[in-house]
């Protein structure tokens with residue numbers, strides 16, 4: 001494929017993505033927009049694409065379910081990072097079902113890594129999330145959060161602060 005054709009293909013796929021986002025944004029469900037990446041917490045494998053289609057097919061083919069999605073911007077917008085796993089979280093928050101000890105491990109080109117970037121969050125499949133200000137679950141922590149569209153509003157602001165997280 002020539003560079004010119006490659007460019008046209010990229011632009012065309014970008015337009016297709018925009019159409020999908022425009023349709024989805026009519027519903028209440030967060031769409032993420034922009035580029036989304038999905039992490040398989042069983043294997044550590046990461047898949048990224050604009051519309052999240054490849055990531056979703058990877059997850060469903062492997063029998064994995066969504067656990068949590070963190071977003072770069074408020075209102076579930078901007079780049080997103082979704083963690084998937086083999087089982088739902090437990091019904092209680094007295095245990096920890098999944099952990100992400102260092103958000104610096106997830107990076108994407110010019111965006112850099114996910115340390116101190118999270119501005120909104122949604123959980124799935126009985127999970128709640130607890131953020132920590134430092135890696136390896138250090139420093140200040142939040143309570144268990146089901147969803148939050150603007151982390152500046154959480155306990156004196158947790159915007160752009162999370163460095164690690166736990167799910168329960």
Ligand SMILES: [Ca+2]
Nearest residue numbers: 072117118119
């Ligand atoms: Ca942010």
Ligand SMILES: [Ca+2]
Nearest residue numbers: 133161162163
């Ligand atoms: Ca931090």
